[in-house]
Amino acid sequence: MADMDMTGAEMVIRALVDQGVEVLFGYPGGAVLPIYDALFNQDKLRHILVRHEQGAAHAAEGYARSSGKPGVLLVTSGPGATNTITGLTDALMDSIPLVCLTGQVATHLIGTDAFQECDTVGITRSCTKHNVLVKDVNDLAQALHEAFYVATHGRPGPVVVDIPKDVQFQIGRYVGPANIAPRSYRPQVKGDLGRIQQAAEMIRDAKRPVIYSGGGVINSGPAASQLLRDLARLTGFPVTSTLMGLGAFPASDSNWLGMLGMHGTYEANMVMHEADLILNIGARFDDRVTGRLDLFAPHAKKIHIDIDPSSINKTVRVDLGIVGDVGHVLEDLIKVWKAKQYRTQTKDLESWWAQIDQWRGRECLRYRASDTIIKPQYALQRLFELTRDRDAVITTEVGQHQMWAAQYLGFEKPNRWLTSGGLGTMGYGLPAAIGAQLAHPGKLVIDVAGEASILMNIQELSTAVQYRLPVKVFILNNQYMGMVRQWQELLHGGRYSESYSEALPDFVKLAEAYHAKGMRATKPQELDDMIIEMISSDQPVIFDCVVDKTENCFPMIPSGKGHHEMILGPEEDPVEISDEGRMMV
Amino acid sequence: MFGTKEPIARHTITVLVNNEAGVLARVIGLFSGRGYNIESLTVAEIDASSHTSRITVVTSGTAHVIDQIKAQLARLVPVQKVRDLTVDGPAVERELALVKVRGGGDKRVEALRLSEAFRAHVIDTTHESFVFELTGSPEKLDAFVELMRGLGLVEVARTGVAAITRGPAAL
Ligand SMILES: Cc1ncc(C[n+]2csc(CCOP(=O)(O)OP(=O)(O)O)c2C)c(N)n1
Numbered sequence A: 001m002a003d004m005d006m007t008g009a010e011m012v013i014r015a016l017v018d019q020g021v022e023v024l025f026g027y028p029g030g031a032v033l034p035i036y037d038a039l040f041n042q043d044k045l046r047h048i049l050v051r052h053e054q055g056a057a058h059a060a061e062g063y064a065r066s067s068g069k070p071g072v073l074l075v076t077s078g079p080g081a082t083n084t085i086t087g088l089t090d091a092l093m094d095s096i097p098l099v100c101l102t103g104q105v106a107t108h109l110i111g112t113d114a115f116q117e118c119d120t121v122g123i124t125r126s127c128t129k130h131n132v133l134v135k136d137v138n139d140l141a142q143a144l145h146e147a148f149y150v151a152t153h154g155r156p157g158p159v160v161v162d163i164p165k166d167v168q169f170q171i172g173r174y175v176g177p178a179n180i181a182p183r184s185y186r187p188q189v190k191g192d193l194g195r196i197q198q199a200a201e202m203i204r205d206a207k208r209p210v211i212y213s214g215g216g217v218i219n220s221g222p223a224a225s226q227l228l229r230d231l232a233r234l235t236g237f238p239v240t241s242t243l244m245g246l247g248a249f250p251a252s253d254s255n256w257l258g259m260l261g262m263h264g265t266y267e268a269n270m271v272m273h274e275a276d277l278i279l280n281i282g283a284r285f286d287d288r289v290t291g292r293l294d295l296f297a298p299h300a301k302k303i304h305i306d307i308d309p310s311s312i313n314k315t316v317r318v319d320l321g322i323v324g325d326v327g328h329v330l331e332d333l334i335k336v337w338k339a340k341q342y343r344t345q346t347k348d349l350e351s352w353w354a355q356i357d358q359w360r361g362r363e364c365l366r367y368r369a370s371d372t373i374i375k376p377q378y379a380l381q382r383l384f385e386l387t388r389d390r391d392a393v394i395t396t397e398v399g400q401h402q403m404w405a406a407q408y409l410g411f412e413k414p415n416r417w418l419t420s421g422g423l424g425t426m427g428y429g430l431p432a433a434i435g436a437q438l439a440h441p442g443k444l445v446i447d448v449a450g451e452a453s454i455l456m457n458i459q460e461l462s463t464a465v466q467y468r469l470p471v472k473v474f475i476l477n478n479q480y481m482g483m484v485r486q487w488q489e490l491l492h493g494g495r496y497s498e499s500y501s502e503a504l505p506d507f508v509k510l511a512e513a514y515h516a517k518g519m520r521a522t523k524p525q526e527l528d529d530m531i532i533e534m535i536s537s538d539q540p541v542i543f544d545c546v547v548d549k550t551e552n553c554f555p556m557i558p559s560g561k562g563h564h565e566m567i568l569g570p571e572e573d574p575v576e577i578s579d580e581g582r583m584m585v
Numbered sequence B: 001m002f003g004t005k006e007p008i009a010r011h012t013i014t015v016l017v018n019n020e021a022g023v024l025a026r027v028i029g030l031f032s033g034r035g036y037n038i039e040s041l042t043v044a045e046i047d048a049s050s051h052t053s054r055i056t057v058v059t060s061g062t063a064h065v066i067d068q069i070k071a072q073l074a075r076l077v078p079v080q081k082v083r084d085l086t087v088d089g090p091a092v093e094r095e096l097a098l099v100k101v102r103g104g105g106d107k108r109v110e111a112l113r114l115s116e117a118f119r120a121h122v123i124d125t126t127h128e129s130f131v132f133e134l135t136g137s138p139e140k141l142d143a144f145v146e147l148m149r150g151l152g153l154v155e156v157a158r159t160g161v162a163a164i165t166r167g168p169a170a171l
């Protein structure tokens, strides 16, 4: 089989094609030139030239998160590799499957401080799920296939394959992806049936239950989102979700409580605090969700379904842990429920819902409207109303605008909401939107941005223009690093140290300089027409939405407080933050 | 929430890994990155044909931390098996020490006498020094080293703990 003999560079292309990869985000350089040469001669893979390797990583994340397929990137050694670190860490924190191929100096130069050498596997060891340096061309195909296996099996995550330049030139034997699985990595996907039975009984007996779902439902695939809906229907339980889990359960459903946690809804957090049963499905009791741990859900029995055994009992002790893929476990749980003909405690649930309706009555997302100045919440409400029939994909940057987007945009389906949750990476949204647009060419893709965040990867606008990707960047421009200002107001006596966005560019001219379309809205009355103009454009657009500079994001659990101690709005008395609370991020 | 006043216990954990580049760095990086203790760590290939190495880590922590350590180790890609010998025991633990003692006269005689009581071997000798080789539990080695301090101890090398369960059952 002489056709299986090829250069390392050709193997890279072949392995990606065999893995079903269609799009590859990358940036060339000395240590990957043989691979770029092999790319030149083929038409199966589409290479997207980004403008910064961080952009490649976030674009690959956006592609992955919106499509359910792994995202792939290719970068050179040294600075190319180090520029991906933030994206790799982001993908690790949010469990996004990435395969990152890095060039490396030739094997005989490794360890000599050669030009553009860095210890890529050393540097990325703690920010990847796995990584490997391939020193023999005959190991390359196996390493590439394993990288895809590891990235996409179990809890997904980023994998780096570091390929020295001489290995790219050498000729070796290619092997296909069939039957390749690392001998030591076998994540458990089916849950323990005895435990699932126990879970069904706890669900049957609950009087004040809540389903708390997370990104694991989305990672498990569309079937898991459907099963979550089925379970809510069967039980009548209220459903809340983490930031990462939005879209797994429809926001229009009457059982939906909204997001929980630091900027979650009052009703979701009160339900968590008063619940007697919390069913955690694919979430990880993140500190943004739990608030102060010793005040978290004091009355509740807790069930935790997670594919990663190390997530169970990590920070919150649970009564019943079930290791497995959310989709499989939910399927079995529903089977048990139906087979045993279990019924919920209808009477108790009725009074629970009555209580929930009272909490809902507080209307925690109300804000003071204005007809002279655009309130950021209003801008998002209008954006939502004017795009709700478009099944849009939304990405975000990080800050107040991100939290408002989570609060005011309703998601009906999974894979429509792409945001940097665990790492909170400013600069994520635009490249992620580019990745999502490539996965879904016909879809409306909008990056809800802040004026500070967008400048962190603004260069990717050039990528969008080059490939005619009509992404929309909707900047809620408050001329502040709003989230920083809000914390300074709350915790540091209003001393706004370095949080004012000084010397901002003219975003309309900036867009035009990139050959994109620029727009600016300053009055609430002009907003609707301009949003319609934005979404009907077939170009990339930067929409500079000039909003109230002083608005803060509510409701909020102040640091060091419990779920039941939310501040609902600016008119409430200032809270005392303990020294311990100030210590928290 | 996990109480901070839970008792701290010492555990010996055995990890079978694929013997590949970087695997030790991965295990050590896990301990340092997540703030876990390492009291001792030994590693060597135990089966060349299957490229399997065995790592023995002695660590300490609350029951919750120990569970986390095991779960975190188990999810490393090159890890084949994780066993807590302190929980799954009974197990035997052995460590080897090389102990150099310098001096003459009564102290030299006393060092030799004690080494016999500890069943240490003399593996190098000059007119003014001994090197003792001693195997045993870490506590036994500690005790011997302590005794040698007053008798001219100049240097110690220890391997760290290797451990295995008692009885016929295998890992
Ligand atoms: C890369 C990075 N650096 C710093 C931070 C800390 N940070 C969080 S939010 C924020 C301000 C974001 O400002 P902007 O993009 O204008 O959003 P706003 O809060 O005003 O909506 C900063 C600096 C971060 N999350 N990411």
Ligand SMILES: [Mg+2]
Pocket (backbone or CB within 6 Å): A399, A450, A451, A452, A476, A477, A478, A479, A480, A481, A482
């Ligand atoms: Mg801002």
